[in-house]
Amino acid sequence: MVHEWALAESIILHIKQHGHVNIKKLRVSIGVLQSIDKEILEYALRELAREYGVKLDQVELVDEYPLLKCNICGYEWSINPGEISEDIREAVHFVPEAIYAYYKCPRCGSLDYAVIKGRGISEIAVETYE
């Protein structure tokens, strides 16, 4: 799975666009629904930071667990990515919205629900030396 590289490049471009090139700590919250390999993501972040001329010291990658909410009946539930079949997990890894093709609200059966949390990158925060 090398989706991590694409995510890492988006993050580094984002940091650079905000004018930060001297990072003491980078904190990224990642939804576990996307099954991101944190080791690969950190490796990609460091490689790309070098490539884009960003000094990057500490990297903290924080898991965000999924929370889904039905737009019809209001029921809230979670999905454990470990229990998703391999092929669906891979689909969701690349395009998390693919989950809507495979899951319904467990209470009312509605297809109209929202992934409130745990989808993908939800927060990027930096501490700088500047």
Next chain:
Amino acid sequence: MKLMSDPRLLRARQILSRVKRVYVVMSSKGGVGKSTVATLLALYASSTNLPSGLLDLDFVNPSTHIILGLSAESIKYREEKGIIPHRTGLLNYFTIVTYTRDLPLALRGDSARSALREILSIINWGSLELLFIDTPPGISDEHLDLLYSLRGVIKPIIIATPSKLAWHSVLKLISILRDAGYSEIYFIENMGNGELEYAAKNSGVTYLGNIPFTKHIELSIGNIEKLLQLDVKTHINRILEKLTAT
């Protein structure tokens, strides 16, 4: 310090900037043949040895794979710092059906927008000559995202049939595009014989040409060889010549 805005759009912009010409194929109404025209333009361009791409961003009703005769299972992407599109001849191709197995996908606007940003930021198109992006009909969150986030990178092509109702909504779409800062707007008249040429030119859009109605298109759906031998191929090639000359 929390950094706001979506980081994916930056990579999307960077990737698409490497493509020489990116056309977003739009229609203000459904059923005007937008997906068919987008697919034919990409297919014909690739058949003339131009490195070309087709990106299907209609998540709810993707149909370009049906036009190309590809099943969800047969479309394969390579993974290399993101995703390398599927290749059919010289055509580079991406559709979401690979991940949804062509199952129904009901997405609210914010989810469709997020899927769009994810897809645009992970597909490595390389340095194509032409990329055609097929979009859902009307103006939705996906269109607004494309138009405002990728200004300067994409150019819109409007498709319409020669009908008063279609033209009325085309005028609204032109107005939205101009308001979003697009001065270069292209127009293709589908299933027509030039009836809209005067109106299009009068509205200040570039009339690329017409594709007359032909039953051969319907009969050729799903068969690339037949699609490349359509009786309207001269019209399609003429439109491509104008697009590549710009």
